[in-house]
Amino acid sequence: MIDSGILYSIAAGCWAVALLIAVLLVLLISKIAGGKKRFKAKGIKGIIVFLIATAVAGYCAYYIYHLPDTLYYYGTPWAMVEEIGPSGFMEAVMALSVLIGAAYIYAMVKFYFVKISGGTYKER
C-alpha cells in the first residue's frame, strides 16, 4: 500500500509547481494582451510539436485515468478507490491532473506566441 504521507507530499509538490506555472501563464498572457507577443503557426514544425505535446499530455491523462487498475485490479471504479483509499490518493491524482493540464497549456502558449521584434503587432 502506498504511504499516505508520500501521496500528500506528491499532491503538495504538484500544486506548488502548478501554481508556479499558473503565475508564468498569467505573465505570458499579459504580454500577449499587451501586444508584446503574437501567434505564429510555425508551419510543419508547429504541427509536429502540437501533435507530440498533445500525444504526451493524452498519454499522461490516459495513465492517470487507469491508475486504479494499477493500484488494485483492472476495471476498479474510481468511486471504489475514493472509499477504500489510501487517503491522499484522490488529492494526489487531482493535483497531478491540474499540473499536467497547466504544463500543457503553458507549453503551447509559450511555443506558439513569439516575441514581436521591432514594434507592436498593431504598428506593423
Next chain:
Amino acid sequence: MKKVVGMFAAFALMLQMGCGPAKDTLAVKPSFEEEGVSIVDRGNYFDVTLDYTTGLTPRRMGELFGKAILQMEPEYESLIDSYIAENINKNDYPGSFSRVEDLKPQLEQSYKEEIEGIASAFSGGNENKRADGKLSLDELYLFNLLPDVARGTQCSFISVFGESSETKSTISARILDWYGGSKNQLPRIQGVITIKHPQKSICSIGYMGYIGIITGLNDSKVFAAILDSQSGAPYSSEGRRSYPMDLRYALETQDTLDSAAEFMKEHSEQHTINYLLAFSDEKESKVLENNFSGTGTNGKEVRCELRGWDSKLNDGITWEMKNAVGSVNSFMLYGNKDNYSDNKCNTKRWENMKAELGKMGPVVTPDELKEVASFNGGSPGAFLDSGDLYNKMTLQIVVYQPESFELDVFFRPQESRKNPDKPVFEKIQIFN
C-alpha cells in the same frame, strides 16, 4: 464576455445535475403485500417479510419477492447489473459464471428455487450481457454468490457480554465495510429481511434479492455475521459451497451459538475462501476463524477454530478486556496464519477498537458500544489507512442485543454516497 459567462453557468449547471442525489427523493413508493410476501418502505431501508408459514413454495416465494422488489424499486435490475459490472471487469465476467456453476449444485434446493423465482420477474432471461441494464438468472446467482466468487467484504466486529455489559447480557456491534457502488446501488436496496418458517424465523440485515446471510440472526437468539480474512491461498470453486448460504442454513436450523458454529465448521473445508464468522448469543460472542486452506504460525496449523475473549493470540497481538471480543479482517488465534501484523488496515482498526473500548471503562452500555463502533477521526476516512471503524466504506453498523431482540442499525443514506460524520441509528422491530 456574456457568452463566456453563460457557457460557464451552463457548464456549472450540468455539473450540478451530474452530482445530484442518486435517488429521486420525491418519488412515492407504495408498500407491497401479496400472499406471504410484504415489503414496507421505511424511508432509508426496506422492511421485507417472506412468510413460509403461509405454505408458499420457495419458487412461488421467489416469484412474489421479485415482483415486489420491482414494484418497490423499479430500477432494481439496472442497479444490480451495474453493481456487478463495477465489481467484475469485462475480462473476468465470463469466468465468474463458471465459478457460479461450480457452486450451484451444492446450494440448498429451496435456495435455488427462491433465486430462480426472483429472476423470473426480471427481464434478463438467460442472456448474460455485462452492463446491459438487465438482470439475467445467472447474474442474479452471481449477485447472490458475490462473497464466494469475488469476495471483498471488509468489516469489523465488537461485542461485550457478562460482567462487561451493562445489561449483563450480550451487546454486539457489526460494521459492514463493503463497496456500495458508484450510484449507491446497495444502499438503495438495503433492507431488513425476515424469513418466517413454521419452526424457526430468521432475520437478515442485507439487501433485497440477496438471500444469503451477510449479517443475520434467528429467533433462538443466535447472531452471525461474515468477515473476510484473506490468506493468499489459491482460489478454487470446484465442488465448493457458498458460506453465506450455509450461514443462512445454520441460522434456520440451529438453536445455539455452538451448534451454528459447529455446522459451519463441518463445512469449512468446502468453502471457496478463508473467512471469519462473528457469532453471538445472549451469553457470549465468539469469532470462528476459518483458515482451512492456509498455513499457520508457531509450528501449528489452526484450520477452523472458535476464538473467545480469553483465547491465546498470535505473538504481538493483544486483547486486554475481559468478556469482550473484537475482530477486524485477520486471523488472531495462536497458531493461525498471521495476516494481521503486516496489514496496516487491520492493525490500525484493531488498536483503535481496543483504545475506544478501553475508554468506556469496565462496563459498557449499548450507547457506548455504538460510540465505539462509530469511531472516526472527525469524519469517516478512507478504509485502508484511516484506522476508522466507521469509515468511507461503511454501509451498515448493526448493534444487536440477543436477549431482548433489540436491533439498532445505521444504514448509509440512500441518497448519498458520502457517509455522515456521525452515523444515525434506527431502531428496528423484529419478529413481531
